[in-house]
Amino acid sequence: MASTYGSYGGRYVPETLIPALDELTAAWEEALADESYTAELDELARNYAGRPTPLTRAERFAPEKRLYLKREDLLHTGAHKLNNALGQVVLARRLGKRRIVAETGAGQHGVATATVCARFGLECVVYMGSEDMRRQAPNVERMGLLGAEVRPVEFGTKTLKEATSEAIRDWITNVETTHYLIGSCVGPAPYPAIVRELQAVIGREARAQVLEAEDRLPEAVIACVGGGSNAIGMFAGFLDDSEVELVGVEAAGAASLGTGRAGVLHGSRSSVLADEDGQIADAHSISAGLDYPGVGPEHAYLRDSGRARYVGTTDDEALAAFRRLTRTEGIIPALEPAHALARVDDVGGELIVVCLSGRGDKDLAEVLSHA
Amino acid sequence: MSKTLGIYLMSGPETPELAAAAVEGGADLVELGFPFSDPLADGPVVRRAAEKALAQGMRTKACLECLAAVRELVDVPLVPMTYSSLLEAYGWERFAADAQAAGATSLIIADLPAEEKPELRRVQMVAPTSTDERLRLAADRTDGWLYLVTVTGTTGARHGLSNALAGLAERARTAAGDIPLYAGFGISTPDDARAAAELTDGVVVGSRALEVAEGGPKALHGYVRSLRDALDSA
Numbered sequence: 001m002a003s004t005y006g007s008y009g010g011r012y013v014p015e016t017l018i019p020a021l022d023e024l025t026a027a028w029e030e031a032l033a034d035e036s037y038t039a040e041l042d043e044l045a046r047n048y049a050g051r052p053t054p055l056t057r058a059e060r061f062a063p064e065k066r067l068y069l070k071r072e073d074l075l076h077t078g079a080h081k082l083n084n085a086l087g088q089v090v091l092a093r094r095l096g097k098r099r100i101v102a103e104t105g106a107g108q109h110g111v112a113t114a115t116v117c118a119r120f121g122l123e124c125v126v127y128m129g130s131e132d133m134r135r136q137a138p139n140v141e142r143m144g145l146l147g148a149e150v151r152p153v154e155f156g157t158k159t160l161k162e163a164t165s166e167a168i169r170d171w172i173t174n175v176e177t178t179h180y181l182i183g184s185c186v187g188p189a190p191y192p193a194i195v196r197e198l199q200a201v202i203g204r205e206a207r208a209q210v211l212e213a214e215d216r217l218p219e220a221v222i223a224c225v226g227g228g229s230n231a232i233g234m235f236a237g238f239l240d241d242s243e244v245e246l247v248g249v250e251a252a253g254a255a256s257l258g259t260g261r262a263g264v265l266h267g268s269r270s271s272v273l274a275d276e277d278g279q280i281a282d283a284h285s286i287s288a289g290l291d292y293p294g295v296g297p298e299h300a301y302l303r304d305s306g307r308a309r310y311v312g313t314t315d316d317e318a319l320a321a322f323r324r325l326t327r328t329e330g331i332i333p334a335l336e337p338a339h340a341l342a343r344v345d346d347v348g349g350e351l352i353v354v355c356l357s358g359r360g361d362k363d364l365a366e367v368l369s370h371a
Numbered sequence: 372m373s374k375t376l377g378i379y380l381m382s383g384p385e386t387p388e389l390a391a392a393a394v395e396g397g398a399d400l401v402e403l404g405f406p407f408s409d410p411l412a413d414g415p416v417v418r419r420a421a422e423k424a425l426a427q428g429m430r431t432k433a434c435l436e437c438l439a440a441v442r443e444l445v446d447v448p449l450v451p452m453t454y455s456s457l458l459e460a461y462g463w464e465r466f467a468a469d470a471q472a473a474g475a476t477s478l479i480i481a482d483l484p485a486e487e488k489p490e491l492r493r494v495q496m497v498a499p500t501s502t503d504e505r506l507r508l509a510a511d512r513t514d515g516w517l518y519l520v521t522v523t524g525t526t527g528a529r530h531g532l533s534n535a536l537a538g539l540a541e542r543a544r545t546a547a548g549d550i551p552l553y554a555g556f557g558i559s560t561p562d563d564a565r566a567a568a569e570l571t572d573g574v575v576v577g578s579r580a581l582e583v584a585e586g587g588p589k590a591l592h593g594y595v596r597s598l599r600d601a602l603d604s605a
Contacts, residue, residue, distance in 0.1 A: 012455045012482045014412045016498040016523050018505065155418070161409065168411050173524040175500060264455040264482070265409060277430040278460030280408045 003189035008297035079358030087198035092179035105160030106289035107139025109183030114148035184227025185296035188267030203237020219349025254283030334358035375573025392588035397599025405453035414527030416578035442474025499535035506546035528559035561601030
């Protein structure tokens, strides 16, 4: 299993966590080779989560193209995050861990984690920046209803960066009883590889579905990138199809790949928003899920190798795409994939697949306040 | 044999005077924090001190100047303690060379386990969760002494000394032979220090020292003296 991606990745964490990461790596490799693990996940994906998710033609949104949306917004809990949460909780149970900690930005990963913990009767603590709790109040309420304890993080930017640091500190303190259920393809090895594999179902399904519908591969696939988990899952399905362009879309104010530099954040070396001294900079995005100064190490590698390219979308462009999809297709997207939708017109080629990573209910207040 | 007393201070304008007061009070070693915006191993006290230092402009170059200024006032070992991100930005080898030129005795990097960057000589940290194999690896690679993290957790005062230290110290002793073992994290009172030093060759006090240092060099001197007396009475 990959622990580095070129010069990116690795395990830059305090020694206290290294034995737990070793244990997790071994358990993950064992689980992947164990048919009962993959069978359990498949069963949960079908009968609990609602997989496979549809691939929907969006004709009125992009009349000049043949645009398809991979509908992760229709997954249980309303976003792709559940794919990862289910896989990791089943893994945590194999490890005998009864307590789960997670970080959340938009709240979608927190809701997915709280959901799965409720399903399996596990204790669940979610760290969330107080600024994000304000922006994403409905998700805070959902997590509470599901039985999770949401702990506000009040320092620094009060967003996902600090929530992630605080979740890792909790894990350092409670490592013997606790599994850290990281929500994106970031963090120390083996997390980026685990999250990628658990999200790769998006790309596998999308590839088969687009072949079924069009009898050919798309010219491009587009996905939004914060930490980058829906994008890496989508890209995983098309990585070996060199004729398919892979386009990641970052928030312009949180473009870790577009304007970042090599740095170390939250346990891995990647491309991060940092100053020349290595101090992590603040990200700024209307979308809490993209408001993160780091990105998964594999994305940094794909950027450098040229296999994927990464572009930016401003807050205003994302809001416009949000409204356009709502009015043309009757689908209210989350603000995160609205960033990807905003770039559809600029990407070359006719046949395009966008990962619609989540639904927009959580963003209504934010969008209406910008009306 | 006398036990070693390490005191952790955050880089800042007052740090040279504080370090001199700590050494005058009986410190044998000074760890000098180079602040990082996202310090995973640190509890609230060190985190606040780092935020304050960054707000005062204590970036890497200013920290190296602070280190040199401390070196002019004291002649005990000086060990910068920081995080990988600063070295990644500055250049790993360049950082080590410039720190040494400024008077550093070694380095501690809180988020760099022994198997990453083995060529970079530094003081290795071990924890209660470290396996015996990892203790041997850390002992093999460490620079001068081994840092025993007494708790599974972040820096900061606890109520009493961690129960995990005795087992860790015994296993580390087996793995490390004659290499000195200094215990840190969660040691704040003279009683903690004495109890930890009975199991090891010395202690490092961080968060509580930072809090006392807020009251100035004289307050820090008195506090360090109380730790020294406790260690010497052990």
